[in-house]
Amino acid sequence: MPTHSEENYLKAIWKLHEAGIANVSTNSIAAEVKTRAASVTDMLKKLADKKLIQYQKYQGVKLTAEGRRVALSIVRKHRLWEVFLVEKLDYRWDEVHEIAEQLEHIFSENLTDRLDKFLDFPKFDPHGDPIPDKTGKLTDAASVSLSLVKAGQAVVMTGVSEHSAIFLRYLDEHGIGLGSAITIEQVIEFDQSLKIKVNNKAAITISQNAAKNILVKLSKVLQSEKKK
Amino acid sequence: MPTHSEENYLKAIWKLHEAGIANVSTNSIAAEVKTRAASVTDMLKKLADKKLIQYQKYQGVKLTAEGRRVALSIVRKHRLWEVFLVEKLDYRWDEVHEIAEQLEHIFSENLTDRLDKFLDFPKFDPHGDPIPDKTGKLTDAASVSLSLVKAGQAVVMTGVSEHSAIFLRYLDEHGIGLGSAITIEQVIEFDQSLKIKVNNKAAITISQNAAKNILVKLSKVLQSEKKK
DNA sequence: AATATTTTTTAGGCATATCTAAAATCTATT
DNA sequence: AATAGATTTTAGATATGCCTAAAAAATATT
Numbered sequence: 001m002p003t004h005s006e007e008n009y010l011k012a013i014w015k016l017h018e019a020g021i022a023n024v025s026t027n028s029i030a031a032e033v034k035t036r037a038a039s040v041t042d043m044l045k046k047l048a049d050k051k052l053i054q055y056q057k058y059q060g061v062k063l064t065a066e067g068r069r070v071a072l073s074i075v076r077k078h079r080l081w082e083v084f085l086v087e088k089l090d091y092r093w094d095e096v097h098e099i100a101e102q103l104e105h106i107f108s109e110n111l112t113d114r115l116d117k118f119l120d121f122p123k124f125d126p127h128g129d130p131i132p133d134k135t136g137k138l139t140d141a142a143s144v145s146l147s148l149v150k151a152g153q154a155v156v157m158t159g160v161s162e163h164s165a166i167f168l169r170y171l172d173e174h175g176i177g178l179g180s181a182i183t184i185e186q187v188i189e190f191d192q193s194l195k196i197k198v199n200n201k202a203a204i205t206i207s208q209n210a211a212k213n214i215l216v217k218l219s220k221v222l223q224s225e226k227k228k
Numbered sequence: 229m230p231t232h233s234e235e236n237y238l239k240a241i242w243k244l245h246e247a248g249i250a251n252v253s254t255n256s257i258a259a260e261v262k263t264r265a266a267s268v269t270d271m272l273k274k275l276a277d278k279k280l281i282q283y284q285k286y287q288g289v290k291l292t293a294e295g296r297r298v299a300l301s302i303v304r305k306h307r308l309w310e311v312f313l314v315e316k317l318d319y320r321w322d323e324v325h326e327i328a329e330q331l332e333h334i335f336s337e338n339l340t341d342r343l344d345k346f347l348d349f350p351k352f353d354p355h356g357d358p359i360p361d362k363t364g365k366l367t368d369a370a371s372v373s374l375s376l377v378k379a380g381q382a383v384v385m386t387g388v389s390e391h392s393a394i395f396l397r398y399l400d401e402h403g404i405g406l407g408s409a410i411t412i413e414q415v416i417e418f419d420q421s422l423k424i425k426v427n428n429k430a431a432i433t434i435s436q437n438a439a440k441n442i443l444v445k446l447s448k449v450l451q452s453e454k455k456k
Numbered sequence: 457a458a459t460a461t462t463t464t465t466t467a468g469g470c471a472t473a474t475c476t477a478a479a480a481t482c483t484a485t486t
Numbered sequence: 487a488a489t490a491g492a493t494t495t496t497a498g499a500t501a502t503g504c505c506t507a508a509a510a511a512a513t514a515t516t
Contacts (some may be wrong), residue, residue, distance in 0.1 A: 005503065026464055039504055041465055046502090058464060058511060089342040102334045108327050114317040233473065254494055267474055269495055274472090286481060286494060 002052070004105045007074050008033055009043050010052060011104075013063055014071035023060030072136040073112075078104035079125035079132075080115050086126040087119065093126040093177075094168035127168075128159025128178050128215060143215035146182070147192070147208055154183045155216035162213035171214070174204055182216060230280070232333045235302050236261055237271050238280060239332075241291055242299035251288030300364040301340075306332035307353035307360075308343050314354040315347065321354040372446075374422070375439035379415045383444035384408070390441035399442075402432055410444060 002010070012032035016024045026044070030037045048055035052067035063071060081103040085091040091099075113134065116122075123139050124130055130138040143158045157180045160167065171177065175198050185203050186195040192208035206214075230238065240260035244252045254272070258265045276283040280295035291299060309331040313319040319327075341362065344350075351367050352358055358366040371386045385408045388395070399405065403426050413431050414423040420436035 003502075027462090035503090036505065037464060038466080038506080042503070085339075089339070089346055091342070099334070099336050099339055102336075106327070106330045106334075108330075111313075111317070111327055114319070118317055231472075255492095263473090264475065265494060266476080266496080270473075 001107070002050075002070055005043070006047060006050075006052070007070065007105060009040075009047060010063065010067050010071040011074045011078075013053065013061060014068065014075065017063065023062060025060050029061075069136055072132045072138075073109075074104050076132040076134075076136075077106065077112055079129060080112065080119060080122070082125045082127075083119050083122045083131070084115060092168075092172070094165040094172070096126065097163065097165075124159075124178075126178070127163060128157075143217055145212050146184075146194070146214040146216050147211035149184055149216060149218070151184050151187045153218065154181065155218055156181055157214060158217045159215040160213055161215055167210075167213060170210065174206065175199065175201065176214065229335070230278075230298055233271070234275060234278075234280070235298065235333060237268075237275060238291065238295055238299040239302045239306075241281065241289060242296065242303065245291065251290060253288050257289075297364055300360045300366075301337075302332050304360040304362075304364075305334065305340055307357060308340065308347060308350070310353045310355075311347050311350045311359070312343060324354065371443040373440050374410070374412075374442040374444050375420070375436055377412055377444065377446070379412050381446065382409065382411045383446055385410060385442060386445050387443040388441055389443060395438075395441060398438065402426065402434065403429065404442070 009029065012029050013024050016028050016032060021028065026037050026040045029044075030040045033040070044053065044055050044061055047053045047061075047067065051064055052070060054062045054064060078100045081100045082096045085096040085099060086093060116134075122131055128143075130140065132138045145161070146155070146157075149155055157176060157178055159178070160171070176182070180198050181200070183197045183200075184194055185197060187193075188195065188205075192211075193205055194208070194211050195203050195205050197203050237257065240257050241252050244256050244260060249256065254265050254268045257272075258268045261268070272281065272283045272289055275281045275289075275295070279292055280298060282290045282292060306328045309328045310321075310324045313324040313327060314321055344362075350359055360366040373389070374383065374385075377383055385404060385406055387406070388399070404410070408426050409428070411425045411428075412422055413425060415421075416423065416433075420439075421433055422436070422439050423431050423433050425431050
């Protein structure tokens with residue numbers, strides 16, 4: 001049974017890998033788990049001993065099938081608890097991360113399954129991230145960054161790629177949330193900021209930096225998939 | 229902030245104290261937390277340094293006010309989560325202990341309060357044990373009105389449900405106080421008044437009205453039933 | 457290709473929490 | 487009051503997980 005710490009490292013490696021890095025570096029892991037590179041090296045040796053990662057000195061790491069399984073079970077729990085916190089305990093989407101970081105380590109597969117059922121088998125967490133199923137499969141959001149969408153296009157918001165509370169509150173303040181219908185009125189040439197309409201209200205302007213971190217879907221297909 | 233382990237020790241000491249031991253012994257703690265006496269001694273030193281217990285070598289331990297506060301917050305969380313597991317996730321009352329042992333360490337006072345509200349402020353956990361409120365107060369589970377006890381039963385007085393000076397003086401005059409051992413000799417059919425012995429002195433008679441306002445716990449039977 | 461810079465690893469510590477074995481202390485009995 | 491037995495504490499290890507500082511290796515720059 002992996003320790004909390006081991007689980008955190010596996011999750012971090014999974015996240016980084018998910019972000020597109022094939023061989024995850026020691027430093028990037030250190031940044032992700034908020035520790036020092038030396039501590040990461042220590043842990044990598046242990047995880048390699050336990051066959052949860054493939055690791056060769058100076059060459060970065062990859063999850064093994066078993067390591068990936070563990071990582072996904074943590075991600076599954078994290079995201080399910082986030083749904084619980086928001087839907088049942090009325091937390092806002094920018095408040096749930098720290099608590100879910102603790103809850104994700106609660107061990108009982110049966111508990112996870114019952115929670116899943118209690119929440120009516122949600123497919124996405126409050127930030128639009130997909131929740132792995134029991135077997136580790138995850139529905140691909142197939143979303144694209146709002147910053148890549150052309151003027152005139154109508155899209156639906158499906159998620160965020162930046163999860164900080166500050167950013168989430170920024171979105172709240174601008175009336176932007178999961179499922180929001182967004183129309184791009186204009187892409188300002190000078191700084192690539194966007195003039196957009198959210199749910200057909202008065203147009204607002206958001207920076208390119210903000211747009212980069214907003215994930216959207218071009219069609220309206222998502223509406224049926226999304227169960228709130 | 230106490231560690232998980234410190235919290236477990238404080239909870240164990242609280243439990244043992246609750247069971248009637250004034251100065252809790254090292255061995256009894258070792259049995260409760262399932263570890264060795266030497267490990268307990270180590271931890272007792274640490275807890276004493278942190279002023280969570282009063283500890284003198286070879287003399288047993290007592291919780292300080294702060295230690296009790298911590299212990300009760302753990303007990304509160306444990307029992308609230310047990311209610312959640314049984315009422316929301318359909319667990320049976322004999323299945324919830326291990327999972328609640330993990331959940332009780334989740335830290336967020338706000339989460340605890342929201343959970344409490346979500347569960348509609350339960351007073352007892354699925355085993356009938358009282359749930360401490362935010363301030364650490366707990367309703368005594370075992371307490372029932374003396375007027376509901378059958379003839380022949382031996383009980384111990386635990387409280388009153390009527391706080392007037394007149395009533396309290398009445399109790400004083402009859403030698404009835406917290407901790408008094410009361411035996412019901414006879415329930416008089418005509419007016420439901422009770423013939424009782426207090427601390428094995430000569431039998432006295434009290435009215436049904438008085439009996440109604442005296443809270444007692446059944447001294448033997450209930451204790452064993454409680455830990456099913 | 458040689459050197460400078462960055463990244464990663466090693467070496468050596470520290471704190472937590474546990475253990476066994478032995479010593480110290482308390483308690484109960486004769 | 488002396489001693490046998492039980493309890494508790496100390497001493498000395500072990501494992502986890504973190505740290506800093508220095509060495510080693512990889513990468514970038516000239």
